[in-house]
Amino acid sequence: NEGKYFYVDTFFTNIAPATVYSTLAHEFQHMIHFGVKFLTPLTQGEEGKSSSTWFNEMLSMLCEDMMQTKLGISDENSPLFRLPRFCANYILSGITDWLDGDYVNISYATAYTFGAYLARNYGGPDLIKKIAQCSEVDKNAITYALGQAGKNETFKSVFTKYPRALTLSKDPEITFDRTVKISTAYDGYYYPMKAFNIFEVAVLLEERTLYGPGLLSYNAQYELRPNGFSLHRVAWLTPAEVGTGGTMSLPFSSYVADGTSVLLLVQPYDE
Numbered sequence: 001n002e003g004k005y006f007y008v009d010t011f012f013t014n015i016a017p018a019t020v021y022s023t024l025a026h027e028f029q030h031m032i033h034f035g036v037k038f039l040t041p042l043t044q045g046e047e048g049k050s051s052s053t054w055f056n057e058m059l060s061m062l063c064e065d066m067m068q069t070k071l072g073i074s075d076e077n078s079p080l081f082r083l084p085r086f087c088a089n090y091i092l093s094g095i096t097d098w099l100d101g102d103y104v105n106i107s108y109a110t111a112y113t114f115g116a117y118l119a120r121n122y123g124g125p126d127l128i129k130k131i132a133q134c135s136e137v138d139k140n141a142i143t144y145a146l147g148q149a150g151k152n153e154t155f156k157s158v159f160t161k162y163p164r165a166l167t168l169s170k171d172p173e174i175t176f177d178r179t180v181k182i183s184t185a186y187d188g189y190y191y192p193m194k195a196f197n198i199f200e201v202a203v204l205l206e207e208r209t210l211y212g213p214g215l216l217s218y219n220a221q222y223e224l225r226p227n228g229f230s231l232h233r234v235a236w237l238t239p240a241e242v243g244t245g246g247t248m249s250l251p252f253s254s255y256v257a258d259g260t261s262v263l264l265l266v267q268p269y270d271e
Contacts, residue, residue, distance in 0.1 A: 004031070018077040022064045025071065029063040029132075030056060037137055051137040053098040057108060058115040059132055065116065066125050066191040079116075082109040083201045087213045090166075094228030095159065096139070116176060116193070117165050118142070122158060123149045124180030125191040159227060160263070166213045167231055168267050169199045224260065238269055 006027050013020050033056055038048035061079040068078045075081065086109035093099050093107045095114045119128055123146075130145035139155040146153040164174040176198045181190035199212040215233040216222075222230050234250055242248055256262060 016077070018071075018073050021071045022068070022073050022077055022079075025063050025067045026060040029060040033059060033132065036133060037135070041135060046135075049135065049137045052096065054096055054107065054111045055138045055141070057098075058111040059128070061108070061112040062115045062119060062128050062193075065112075065119070065193050066128070069192050069194070070189055079112045080196060082112050083196075083198065084203050085109040086113045087198070087201050087210075088203045088205060090213060091216075091222050091228070091230050092225070094225030096227040097225040113198075114162065117162055118158065119193050120176055120178045120180050120195070121165070121174055122146060122151055122153065124193060125182045160261070163229060163231060163263055164265060166198065167215070167265050169212075170267060234264075
């Protein structure tokens with residue numbers, strides 16, 4: 001065949017056309033991505049670059065994200081449907097990781113959620129355009145695009161701030177609950193990426209409905225995946241329990257594995 005074709009299963013086209021529309025946007029990004037990152041450099045006498053799967057899939061899901069309104073896609077047929085899987089299973093797949101087999105959908109969910117965080121906090125579709133169109137790939141592309149967008153950030157710095165968006169429901173600066181779009185419309189469309197509240201994402205676990213990213217107990221231990229993390233609730237104290245002095249102490253073990261950081265986040269108590 002060796003042509004510019006997309007093959008779509010007619011069975012799914014008939015029973016779930018909205019999903020197919022969103023999938024076509026997803027696959028269209030893959031096609032352009034291969035051209036920009038690999039083929040175009042070859043025409044300029046340079047070496048083409050191959051993206052890691054997590055990076056390529058993240059951009060394709062963000063393409064679906066910014067085309068959702070244009071295509072009239074419901075949340076159930078957009079990448080937002082991946083959020084419950086992320087909230088329940090983020091510990092199993094890191095951002096720069098990619099699992100196979102039965103676990104691959106967890107990696108899709110992890111890649112999308114991180115991309116959604118990037119877009120809604122560091123420049124929206126304009127940032128994603130810079131990531132997609134530059135000659136860099138993977139972490140380097142994100143760092144490069146952040147610099148081009150005038151942000152004093154790198155992949156590492158935005159990754160370090162990522163847990164804030166997943167744990168601090170009252171953080172006004174780092175949040176998913178922000179609609180972003182381009183400044184100048186193309187054919188009347190602003191490519192909006194709409195706000196959502198990740199702390200209202202419902203997750204069914206063992207016949208219980210929980211909300212938001214799962215918080216582990218303070219002593220739970222997991223082997224972290226590449227650029228992965230675990231979120232733990234250390235304490236949940238009322239103002240009366242803290243006392244009038246307003247202070248408390250949290251003892252930590254001195255052992256931290258190489259390449260691992262500990263981030264302590266404090267949020268005001270809410271009745």
